Amino acid sequence: MRTAHSAETVRAAERALMAELPEGALMQRAAAGLAAACADLLGRVYGSRIVLLVGSGDNGGDALYAGARLARRGAGATAVLLAPERTHEGGLAALRGAGGQVTTPADAGPALARADLVLDGIVGIGGKGGLRPEAAELAAAVRESDAVVVAVDLPSGIEADTGEVLGEAVRADATVTFGTYKPGLLIDPARSYAGAVRLVDIGLDLPAVPELEALQYADVAALLPEPGAESDKYRRGVVGIAAGSATYPGAAVLAVAGALRGGAGAVRYSGPAGDEVLARFPETLVHAGPPSAAGRVQAWVVGPGIGEDAARVADVLAQDVPVLVDADGLRLADPQVLRSRTAPTVLTPHAGEAAALLGVPREEVESARLASVRRLAAEFSATVLLKGSTTLVAPADGGPVRANPTGTSWLATAGSGDVLSGLSGALLAAGLSGVDAASVGAYLHGLAGRRAASGAPASAQDVAAAIPEVWRDVRGEAPA
Numbered sequence: 503m504r505t506a507h508s509a510e511t512v513r514a515a516e517r518a519l520m521a522e523l524p525e526g527a528l529m530q531r532a533a534a535g536l537a538a539a540c541a542d543l544l545g546r547v548y549g550s551r552i553v554l555l556v557g558s559g560d561n562g563g564d565a566l567y568a569g570a571r572l573a574r575r576g577a578g579a580t581a582v583l584l585a586p587e588r589t590h591e592g593g594l595a596a597l598r599g600a601g602g603q604v605t606t607p608a609d610a611g612p613a614l615a616r617a618d619l620v621l622d623g624i625v626g627i628g629g630k631g632g633l634r635p636e637a638a639e640l641a642a643a644v645r646e647s648d649a650v651v652v653a654v655d656l657p658s659g660i661e662a663d664t665g666e667v668l669g670e671a672v673r674a675d676a677t678v679t680f681g682t683y684k685p686g687l688l689i690d691p692a693r694s695y696a697g698a699v700r701l702v703d704i705g706l707d708l709p710a711v712p713e714l715e716a717l718q719y720a721d722v723a724a725l726l727p728e729p730g731a732e733s734d735k736y737r738r739g740v741v742g743i744a745a746g747s748a749t750y751p752g753a754a755v756l757a758v759a760g761a762l763r764g765g766a767g768a769v770r771y772s773g774p775a776g777d778e779v780l781a782r783f784p785e786t787l788v789h790a791g792p793p794s795a796a797g798r799v800q801a802w803v804v805g806p807g808i809g810e811d812a813a814r815v816a817d818v819l820a821q822d823v824p825v826l827v828d829a830d831g832l833r834l835a836d837p838q839v840l841r842s843r844t845a846p847t848v849l850t851p852h853a854g855e856a857a858a859l860l861g862v863p864r865e866e867v868e869s870a871r872l873a874s875v876r877r878l879a880a881e882f883s884a885t886v887l888l889k890g891s892t893t894l895v896a897p898a899d900g901g902p903v904r905a906n907p908t909g910t911s912w913l914a915t916a917g918s919g920d921v922l923s924g925l926s927g928a929l930l931a932a933g934l935s936g937v938d939a940a941s942v943g944a945y946l947h948g949l950a951g952r953r954a955a956s957g958a959p960a961s962a963q964d965v966a967a968a969i970p971e972v973w974r975d976v977r978g979e980a981p982a
């Protein structure tokens with residue numbers, strides 16, 4: 503599991519550790535890791551030209567000490583000081599001692615134009631609000647340079663705790679972060695400014711429960727359901743799909759397509775698109791009546807393409823089994839009923855649906871995804887999966903939010919959300935908790951999207967068809 507902690511948590515851990523270490527030792531650990539990462543990226547340090555963007559705090563200090571280490575190995579280093587009178591003293595002395603030069607933002611153009619590598623030490627976890635004008639101009643100037651840009655701790659201008667980007671920010675090719683990931687490094691829009699992120703251990707003792715986490719291959723492999731010798735289709739879990747309408751039969755087909763690949767023992771379909779579902783997937787158990795009359799089901803998916811059929815949504819929500827509500831179902835569900843359910847409920851809105859549920863503009867959800875998903879989970883006492891460029895999953899009980907690391911913008915294709923709802927619903931039926939079903943579903947869905955697309959457009963059906971391959975990959979099994 504990759505874990506991320508807030509700036510406040512990091513500061514508390516730093517204080518505790520600094521009390522036990524000699525003055526400056528922690529910063530030296532950070533600078534050593536940073537310099538090593540830069541050396542890797544440069545390939546050859548001797549003779550390379552590096553520019554350090556140095557703000558007024560310790561983030562600038564890290565850049566200066568790392569620059570001094572690289573200068574001692576033969577790099578030409580120039581520090582651009584944003585606040586010459588408030589620059590980290592020790593760091594500046596070290597850089598000068600190693601033969602580094604100093605300049606001002608106004609005169610930085612020629613050095614930036616020649617640079618092989620730019621180290622962004624404008625601001626780290628001490629940043630507040632958008633970059634101030636001079637820093638913002640420097641961030642914009644870096645974009646014009648051909649140099650490799652390495653952010654110190656995080657790209658200056660992103661909000662460490664939320665992933666918001668308030669105005670101009672440094673666009674990095676790589677970020678070297680200290681002690682732990684910061685939530686903003688895992689959440690869009692900020693994540694897309696960070697490039698490849700490398701974590702440098704500086705010995706912090708961090709709380710076991712992080713603010714944010716991201717599943718990795720091994721975590722997902724451990725959670726995937728696997729039939730045992732005594733399994734039958736009911737023990738593996740039966741997932742019910744209440745989706746589709748005369749107008750949108752395809753949503754039913756796609757949700758069933760996702761569900762059939764999700765590890766449940768059987769898929770029941772309830773709704774008016776039974777013929778279309780059977781034509782494509784004869785293994786589906788199709789029922790014409792209301793969902794509650796469809797027979798035994800361990801979890802329901804309700805909503806994709808259901809049109810205005812509020813009665814079908816209410817019928818599903820009244821059942822005392824886990825329910826995943828998506829698409830039209832989110833609009834038709836009675837909020838009071840959602841809140842009062844005792845079996846697990848999973849809501850899977852995209853930003854527009856989330857905005858409608860919260861009664862705020864869509865842009866507000868998109869710019870503050872972490873706060874929005876937490877608020878939804880609290881307001882509806884449900885696990886909430888917020889779709890988008892970084893899919894986030896918030897548990898109903900306020901625990902750590904999960905950020906999905908596998909997304910791809912190729913998934914932004916009609917019907918791919920229906921596949922996700924079926925897949926996650928099947929995982930719910932197989933016995934995973936709401937948070938695990940939603941986050942494992944998003945993980946596999948993202949990988950399947952990448953696999954199906956491989957650089958060219960893929961349809962939602964292709965995404966569903968790629969799920970078995972990525973399932974095998976995650977479990978480390980070679981294809982038969």
Ligand SMILES: NC(=O)C1=CN([C@@H]2O[C@H](COP(=O)(O)OP(=O)(O)OC[C@H]3O[C@@H](n4cnc5c(N)ncnc54)[C@H](O)[C@@H]3O)[C@@H](O)[C@H]2O)[C@@H](O)CC1
Nearest residue numbers: 529532558559560561625626627628629630632633634655
């Ligand atoms: N505290 C520690 O022990 C360690 C800290 N480390 C580094 O120290 C950083 C935190 O240092 P600081 O607490 O000094 O804070 P920062 O250096 O992140 O930022 C604070 C400084 O930036 C300026 N600033 C704040 N918001 C700004 C904005 N919007 N635009 C322009 N300037 C802005 C402030 O005036 C202040 O001087 C970490 O991100 C990390 O890089 C590492 O060296 C590891 C050890």
Ligand SMILES: Nc1ncnc2c1ncn2[C@@H]1O[C@H](COP(=O)(O)OP(=O)(O)O)[C@@H](O)[C@H]1O
Nearest residue numbers: 852889890891910911913914916917918919920
């Ligand atoms: N820019 C993006 N980057 C990565 N994934 C995205 C992006 N935009 C959408 N997605 C994903 O694509 C899927 C689309 O789902 P949804 O919005 O419900 O569409 P539909 O209703 O057409 O199926 C979701 O899994 C979502 O997370």
Ligand SMILES: [K+]
Nearest residue numbers: 622625654658
């Ligand atoms: K920075």
